[in-house]
Amino acid sequence: MDRSSLPAGQASPGRRTAVSDHVEQTAYLGEAQARTGRTVSGSQFTPAGVEPGEIVVVLDFGSQYSLLIARRVRELNVYCDVLPWNTSAERIASLRPKGIILSGGPASVYDPGAPLIPPHVLAGKTPVLGICYGMQALAYQLGGKVAPAQRREYGHAVLHQQGDAPLWNELPTDLSVWMSHGDQVLELPPGFHTLAFSDNSPIAAMANDAGVYGIQFHPEVVHTPQGKEILRNFLYEVCGCSGNWTSGNFVAQEVEHIRRQVGDGRILCALSGGVDSAVTATLVHRAVGDQLTCVFVDNGLLRFQEAQKVLNTFARNLRMNVVAVNATERFLTRLANVTDPEEKRKRIGEEFIRVFEEEASKLGRVDFLAQGTLYPDVIESAVTEANAAARIKSHHNVGGLPDVMSFTLVEPLRYLFKDEVREVGLELGLPEEMVWRQPFPGPGLAIRILGEVTWERLETLRLADAVLLDEVRAAGLYRELWQSFAVLTPVRTVGVMGDDRTYSNVLAIRAVTSEDAMTADWARLPYDLLARVSNRLINEVPGINRVVYDITSKPPGTIEWE
Secondary structure, three states, X not given: OOOOOOOOOOOOOOXXXXXXXXXXXXXXXXXXXXXXXXXXXXXXXXXXXXXXXXXXXXXXXXXXXXXXXXXXXXXXXXXXXXXXXXXXXXXXXXXXXXXXXXXXXXXXXXXXXXXXXXXXXXXXXXXXXXXOHHHHHHHHHOOOEEEEEEEEEEEEEXXXXXXXXXXXXXXOOEEEEEEEEEEEEEEOOOOOEEEEEOOXXXXXXXXXXXXXXXXXXXXXXXXXXXXXXXXXXXXXXXXXXXXOOOHHHHHHHHHHHHHHHHOOOOEEEEEOOOHHHHHHHHHHHHHHHHHEEEEEEEOOOOOOOHHHHHHHHHHHHOOOOEEEEEOHHHXXXXXOOOOOHHHHHHHHHHHHHHXXXXXXXXXXXXXXXXXXXXXXXXXXXXXXXXXXXXXXXXXXXXXXXXXXXXXEXXXXXXXXXXXXXXXXXXXXXXXXXXXXXXXXXXXXXXXXXXXXXXXXXXXXXXXXXXXXXXXXXXXXXXXXXXXXXXXXXXXXXXXXXXXXXXXXEEEEEEEEEOOOOOOEEEOOOOHHHHHHHHHHHHHHOOOEEEEEEOOOOEOOOOOOOO
16 A cells, blocks of 8 residues: 555644654764764764665654664664654665664654654655554554553553464464553554454554554563564564674674775774773774774773773783873863863863873874764764753763864764674673673763862772772672762761761762663662671771662663762
8 A cells, every 4th residue: 555645634743852852963963974984874874884775764753762672673683773753755765774663652643743754654665663652653644543542551461463464473372562552543544454452452563565564562672571573573574684783794894994984094092991992992903903002091080990900901902002191180180170060071071182182193193083982872962952952961972072173083883782882892802801891981980979079089989989899799790780889979977986976978879780771770789788888888988977879760860970
């Protein structure tokens, strides 16, 4: 059937939502291309080696799960990018996507100004999978009926298949799924048939003969146990994907891309000791060898004995030219009297660039700066003016960069989630101690000290953080946690130690589990572990007399406190 036959008055409106603004990077693309030398495509750019025609696009209608959909698709070895729901026909056509997935969203399709599917998507021949709101939008725009459900369906449900379909290949007739919706499809659009139902949704899945599918549940969440198999069936059985998004292919193709981008130029790489910068440095070194000089900046904001540990690790494992710069005094000077976290990030980001520029001047002409920017960094920083209202925080290597700098950026990991970076690191042969190091923020301990950063407060936090990580490792939980760290607050409380009154700082402990840092849950650490940590902190760290544990998930909080 012709999917362009929209009911009168239901063409896609121009309304924007906060979340679609948050994801959209349109105004940033031109600047990003100039900074990185990438071919602009989609919401970011097309990664090296991902050819048009081997991409699946997620159109985001404001779902909290849109990036999770992309992760699940990539886990199935198909490259996926997230674009705003109103992406132009030209941008999508340039990718020649194998399939288009319509995300969920908080709106109701029948509300005035609700975001709807662009007509060019409905008129095309590309397979489409609508999830939750995406299914409702398909039904509504193609002539069916969507209305509020008599009973909201949230949580576990049993899906009963009704007829054969490629989505259900090799799956049981009844499936456990996760629902989250207040509206439901009451009447199918012309040419569609029901694929499944649940107790509360008479039409819980639908399809037509033109490759358009709608499912009311969320296959991307872990609460749908066989959701990954459903997505696999859509990607391979319906879209005909080849599955060439692998760490091995990425390494080979990214190395070749870096060679083309850098040519015979000189390049600096900012090393932090984390997996992102280590993988970046290794990729660049494999591509251009001695044209690369790595710079490790000790900014005084690192953890206990971290500078020496990082240098020793790189000397043992990477065998590349590393220049160590002690810039503690200049960073602390820049942070003097600064309490605003965004200002901290901006000053740190700018000072990093100035240090690199000075080191580059000692080497002669250096044209490029490599850094380990990741996909979530770019999404969270939301750097365009259009996205300003939705900016969560500026990552020091994205929104925190100065407007004027003398380098062109090389960012080979810009499209990757953290788990993909770790896979690439293992593919490159990096040691597990480096690959599985917990993420550490670029601004370092500066954003784990609430208020002004001073040397005395840094030393207090360094010692506290070392105690916490020592106990987490001893408990065998380091690899299970996404991050575990201490936060020094400016709050002072009364205590009693040795029969004397104390008036000292409150220290917060933060430990979370996550897959990609876009969402996170607070870790249920054992009580005896928390007791040991608290006891050691109060006895071993001067200036601390009270310990609290942060039990806030993301959202509504962020992982870091600043």
